[in-house]
Amino acid sequence: MREIDQRTFAAAHGDGALVIDVREPSEYVEGHVPGARLIPLGQLTSRVGDLPRNAPVYVVCASGRRSLSAAAFLAAAGIDAWSVAGGTGAWIRAGHPVTRGMNTAA
Template sequence: MQQITPLEVSALDAPVIIDVREANELEAARVPGATHIAMSSFLEHLGEIPREETVYILCHAGSRSAQVTNYLEQQGYDAVNITGGITEWAASGLPVER
């Protein structure tokens, strides 16, 4: 499984970030510009995931995003897990919407 740190993904030019946390988790912090597709309804929205681009998957701490990343890779997507999730993102001083 491919992985990337929040600092590394934030340095990319317009990365496609998919946040797989549940809706109530977004109230605490959200990455600006990230697309929200909750893990609980992910399969229902699989068609919304771009196949022609690398997608970067984010959750709270990296566990759920790792599961989603593995699934997407098995389906032929170029998916990368963001290690540490929103927790590491915020701790790294990267921008979040509250």
């Protein structure tokens, strides 16, 4: 499993890492990691070409289950993908900022 802990992810996020959120739009608008790009899990196969192959991609969902399968799929496609342990829920519980709505700007 390619999984990253919250502390390491927070540091990567602070350095401008690419984050994709594989939840559904209704979940995303309720609160997401600032700057996370929404790519629902069901669309991942058709949008894999939109992701870089020369930089890590951090995958987040609600609790870490969907992101594990998404990261495994992306890794098999040649992308340096990492699932964020605990997902958005752990991010929020740790007191990190959250963006609401469809605005993906950090």
